[in-house]
Amino acid sequence: MQKWQNQRAWFLVIPVVVLVAFNALIPVMTVVNYSVQDIFDSTHRIFVGTEWYREMLLNTRLQHALLRQLVFSGLVLLIELPLGVAIALTMPRKGGWGLSATLVIVALPLLIPWNVIGTIWVIFLRPDIGLLGHFIDHTLGIHFDYPTVPIQAWISVMMMEVWHWTPLVVLLAYAGLRSIPDAYYQAANIDAASRWAVFWYIQLPKMRGVLTIAVLLRFMDSFLIYTEPFVLTGGGPGDTTTFLSIYLVKLAVGEFDVGKAAAFSIIYFLIVLVFSYVFYQVLLRAQRGEVR
Amino acid sequence: MALIEFENVAHSYLRSPARMEDYALRPMNLAWQDGGAYALLGASGSGKTTLLNIISGLLRPSAGRVRFDGRDVTDSSTVERNIAQVFQFPVIYDTMTVFDNLAFPLRNRGVAAADVRSRVSEVAEMLDLTDHLRWRASGLAADEKQKVSLGRGLVRSDVSAILFDEPLTVIDPNLKWRLRRKLKEIHKRYNTTLIYVTHDQSEALTFADRVVVIHEGSVLQQGTPQELFETPIDRFVGYFIGSPGMNFLPCRLSGDGAEVVGQFVPLAATLLAKATQTTGLEIGIRPEAIGLSSSGSGLAVEIGDVEHLGTRNIATCRLGEHEIKVVVPPEQPILSERGILKFNPAMTRLYADGRLVG
Numbered sequence: 001m002q003k004w005q006n007q008r009a010w011f012l013v014i015p016v017v018v019l020v021a022f023n024a025l026i027p028v029m030t031v032v033n034y035s036v037q038d039i040f041d042s043t044h045r046i047f048v049g050t051e052w053y054r055e056m057l058l059n060t061r062l063q064h065a066l067l068r069q070l071v072f073s074g075l076v077l078l079i080e081l082p083l084g085v086a087i088a089l090t091m092p093r094k095g096g097w098g099l100s101a102t103l104v105i106v107a108l109p110l111l112i113p114w115n116v117i118g119t120i121w122v123i124f125l126r127p128d129i130g131l132l133g134h135f136i137d138h139t140l141g142i143h144f145d146y147p148t149v150p151i152q153a154w155i156s157v158m159m160m161e162v163w164h165w166t167p168l169v170v171l172l173a174y175a176g177l178r179s180i181p182d183a184y185y186q187a188a189n190i191d192a193a194s195r196w197a198v199f200w201y202i203q204l205p206k207m208r209g210v211l212t213i214a215v216l217l218r219f220m221d222s223f224l225i226y227t228e229p230f231v232l233t234g235g236g237p238g239d240t241t242t243f244l245s246i247y248l249v250k251l252a253v254g255e256f257d258v259g260k261a262a263a264f265s266i267i268y269f270l271i272v273l274v275f276s277y278v279f280y281q282v283l284l285r286a287q288r289g290e291v292r
Numbered sequence: 293m294a295l296i297e298f299e300n301v302a303h304s305y306l307r308s309p310a311r312m313e314d315y316a317l318r319p320m321n322l323a324w325q326d327g328g329a330y331a332l333l334g335a336s337g338s339g340k341t342t343l344l345n346i347i348s349g350l351l352r353p354s355a356g357r358v359r360f361d362g363r364d365v366t367d368s369s370t371v372e373r374n375i376a377q378v379f380q381f382p383v384i385y386d387t388m389t390v391f392d393n394l395a396f397p398l399r400n401r402g403v404a405a406a407d408v409r410s411r412v413s414e415v416a417e418m419l420d421l422t423d424h425l426r427w428r429a430s431g432l433a434a435d436e437k438q439k440v441s442l443g444r445g446l447v448r449s450d451v452s453a454i455l456f457d458e459p460l461t462v463i464d465p466n467l468k469w470r471l472r473r474k475l476k477e478i479h480k481r482y483n484t485t486l487i488y489v490t491h492d493q494s495e496a497l498t499f500a501d502r503v504v505v506i507h508e509g510s511v512l513q514q515g516t517p518q519e520l521f522e523t524p525i526d527r528f529v530g531y532f533i534g535s536p537g538m539n540f541l542p543c544r545l546s547g548d549g550a551e552v553v554g555q556f557v558p559l560a561a562t563l564l565a566k567a568t569q570t571t572g573l574e575i576g577i578r579p580e581a582i583g584l585s586s587s588g589s590g591l592a593v594e595i596g597d598v599e600h601l602g603t604r605n606i607a608t609c610r611l612g613e614h615e616i617k618v619v620v621p622p623e624q625p626i627l628s629e630r631g632i633l634k635f636n637p638a639m640t641r642l643y644a645d646g647r648l649v650g
Contacts, residue, residue, distance in 0.1 A: 186350050187383040191444060192371045192400040201385045201396075 028269075034262035052263035061239070062264065065247040066271070069223060072157075072243060076222040079162055081214060084169025085207070088177055089199070091170075103174075106167050114164075118231025121160045125232075147233065150240040157229045157241055164228065165218060172214045176207035212283040216276055223272055244268055294360040294452040296324040296347060296485070301356035303342055309354070316342045318509045319356065324453070327483045329476070331500035333490060335532075339509040340489045344455050347487065348375040360452055377455040378445040381462060382437035386430040390421055393429045394443045401448075415443045418474060435463045442471070446478060453485035460495070472499055493533055497521075505529050521578070522639065527646040530576055536606060536617040539582075540574045540643065550575060550642075553612035555591050557635060563642050566650040574643045579606065579617040581639035584624070590632040598626055609633065 035053070038046045056062055087106070092099060109117070124130045127137035127144050137144040146152040180202065188198045226245040229235070235242035235250070242250075248268065252261030303317040312318060317339045324330060324347075334340045345351035346358060349370040358366045365373050376397075385393050394412045403411075416422045419439045424432065429440055438459065445454050456475075460468045476499065479486050490496050496503050497517040504514045505528075513525040524530035530538030543550040545567060549558040557575060567573065584595075584607060593609040593616065605620045609631065618633065620626065642649040 181381070181383075183379040183381060183383050186345075186377070187379060187441070187444075189350060189370045190348065190375065190377045191397040193396070194400070197400070201387060205386045 031262045031265050034258050035266055038259055048259070052259045053267070056260055056263045056267060062244075062247065064239070065242055065244050068240075068242065069244045072161075072225070073219055073222045075158060076161055076165070076218055077215060079158070080166045080169050080218055081211065083162065084166050084214070085173045085211070087166070087170045088173035089203070091174055091177075093178065103171070106170050108167070109164050110167050112164075114227040115231050117160065117164055118228045121156065121228070121232050125156055148237050150237055153233045153237060153241050157232060160228055160232060161222065161225070165221065169214045169218065172210040173207055176210035177203060180206045208283075212280075215283065216279055219279060220272060220276055223275070294485070295326050295362075296453060297359040297362075298322040298346075299357045299359065301346060301353045301358060303339075303346060303351065303353045303355075315354075315509050317346070317353070320511050322504070322511060322514075324485060324487060326485055328485055329479045329499065329501045330485075330487045331490060331496035331503045332487060332506060333493060333496040333503055333532075334506035335491055338506050340491075340506055341457055342509075343506065344377070344457055344487065344489050347453070348377045348455055349373045350377075374448075374450065374452050375455060376445040376448055376451045376453075378442050378457065378459045380458045382434060382441045384429040384432075384437050384440050386428075388429055389425065390416070390427050390429050390432070390440055391425040393440050394421075394425075394447050397444055397448055411447050411449065415447045418446070418478070419443050419471075435467060438462050439471075449482065451484060453487060456486070456488045458489055458491070475499065493535070497533075505532065507532075523641060523648060524576070525648050527574075527576075527643065530643075534578060534580075536579055538576050538578055539616045540576050541611070541614055541616070543573050543575050545570060545573065552591065553614065555611075557591065557640070558637065559640060559642065560637055563640075563650060567642055567644065568649075569644050572645040573649075574646075575635075576641040576643050576648075577616075577635050578639055579619045581636040582616070582618045583634040583636070584609075584618050584620050584626070584631050585634065586628055586631060588632055588634070590634040593631055593633055595626060595629055595631050607631075 036047065036049060038048050091102065095102075112120070125133040125144075125146055127133040133144055136142050144152060146156045184202050184206075185198065188202060193201070224245060225243060226249070229241055229243060230246055230249075233241045235246040239247075245268075248261060248264055251257050251264060298320055300319050300321060301317065302315055302319040304315045306314050309315055332340050332343060342351065346353050349365070349368060349372075352366065356366075357364055360373060370377075385396060388396065391412055394415055395408045398408045398411060412425075413422070416425055419442060421436070421439055421443060424436065429437065432440065442459060445456070445459075460471060463471060472495065475486065475488075478484070488496070488499055490499075497520075501516065502514060503517055503520050505512045505520065507528055513520060513529050520529060520533050524533060524538060527538075527540060530540065541552050543552045543557070545551075545559075545564065546556070548561065548564065549556055550573070551557075552575065559575075583590075591611060593611045596608045596610055596615075598608070598620075599606040600622070603622065605622055605624075605626070607618045607620050607626060609616045609618055611633075616633065
């Protein structure tokens with residue numbers, strides 16, 4: 001067989017290259033550009049090398065924000081995954097319009113714009129006119145003032161996050177459950193398996209694929225969270241709910257430290273990438289080990 | 293071990309069935325003797341699986357009662373009925389080893405660890421799974437997975453019956469044959485009631501002591517493989533059992549026989565005595581019960597295609613507008629285009645409006 005010596009076919013790749021360039025490479029390179037220079041205006045710039053990076057890595061405010069962010073994402077996974085699976089398990093496997101309506105209602109928080117979600121919770125939590133705030137403050141008799149009490153601010157942000165994003169886990173887990181053939185349940189019935197055994201030996205292993213996706217999505221999204229806590233607490237009180245992205249925006253827009261912010265962005269991106277990669281590998285290995 | 297009885301059992305998947313067609317299973321009375329090896333034979337969608345699931349208790353019938361040894365179990369769970377069932381496609385517990393898969397039904401019933409071990413190794417031995425016992429079940433090939441499913445059905449020694457729902461669909465022909473023999477062996481050794489659902493007649497006829505033919509939700513005929521072959525109760529069973537199926541020839545009674553397209557076929561006097569109607573009559577004859585010769589008395593036919601199947605040849609003969617399939621021994625040459633058919637009188641049946649006469 002004769003091999004083509006003509007390399008012109010590579011031109012066919014150009015559209016993709018252009019698309020990817022405008023979509024990812026050029027914006028990222030802009031950030032990289034800022035992160036290694038001190039730019040005053042269009043004619044005055046100084047190359048600073050890794051200085052911004054060093055400064056940011058040693059910055060204790062960033063370190064605290066990162067720690068806060070890790071705790072937040074960890075809690076998100078620990079609460080939303082079990083809760084989402086539990087809710088999906090209570091839903092009927094087959095059903096008519098009732099089931100469809102339930103799915104729409106469950107998915108409703110996912111359809112609301114993020115800044116609206118923050119606003120909803122601001123009102124919801126107000127001790128004077130908010131339903132939940134009033135309930136906690138007046139009915140339960142606990143003094144509730146989340147903008148000034150750090151632990152209350154944290155609980156509020158967590159509640160909002162769980163309310164907003166657990167439905168995604170529910171939908172994914174439910175899709176996983178729906179894909180299990182009837183014969184598995186029938187066989188378990190014949191084998192006298194307990195409800196717990198059905199969950200542990202059939203439902204959970206069969207949901208592994210979708211739950212992997214759920215872990216990755218929820219980790220990435222919660223690690224990048226900005227809008228909702230910004231609207232609800234503005235990062236306060238003090239900086240107790242200042243997550244990485246909130247700090248980043250303060251730095252870039254508030255203090256106009258563009259060089260530092262750019263270096264921070266790159267570091268931020270790498271952290272998310274590394275964590276996602278590690279999660280993915282761990283979950284993939286767990287799956288492969290199963291095949292062996 | 294139990295005698296399983298159906299009393300007017302019917303099932304519909306619709307909430308309010310109005311017509312007979314709405315029923316997946318039409319009202320029926322049936323008995324499955326203790327220790328029998330049954331095959332439930334029918335085309336896809338005939339209600340076989342529905343019937344099986346009603347026996348095992350996975351499905352509650354819309355009407356009628358199910359009894360085990362006279363005890364009403366209609367509302368009892370599968371566990372209470374103590375039934376084992378194997379499904380068409382492998383069902384295995386992915387995260388468990390083969391050993392744990394096989395032990396699962398026993399452990400769930402609180403069987404002592406030593407007994408679990410001996411039962412599992414016995415079943416594994418029977419199914420050639422001993423080498424795989426330590427493996428993760430999810431890593432097995434499809435047919436081995438199905439052997440694990442089979443094993444879980446066989447591992448309990450005290451069951452009322454073992455139900456098989458086309459269990460060998462995913463298995464290759466050679467292994468299929470071996471597993472079927474294994475099942476027969478198991479049946480001989482433990483004398484457990486086996487009910488085996490299949491749409492494959494050769495599987496049914498080789499496996500079972502008794503075959504139940506089901507069609508459109510009704511049981512048409514129940515009997516030994518020989519009974520089904522020799523005296524099918526109606527046209528459907530005649531076509532469905534046997535390969536090729538029974539020949540049916542419209543006929544008119546005349547004298548001590550019948551007239552088919554102007555030619556005479558002698559019939560037994562006992563058969564003629566039972567024929568109460570004169571219209572809608574057909575002669576039913578198995579291709580295996582017809583002799584083909586080049587001379588003598590009989591039905592003169594044209595010989596069309598001859599299929600060579602190795603151990604036998606099948607000749608398609610034409611008589612007027614009718615086709616008659618004839619099984620011819622391979623050593624008999626078919627030389628001419630015309631032949632004489634002779635029907636074995638003991639195997640010649642008469643059907644009135646599609647139903648067996650007598």
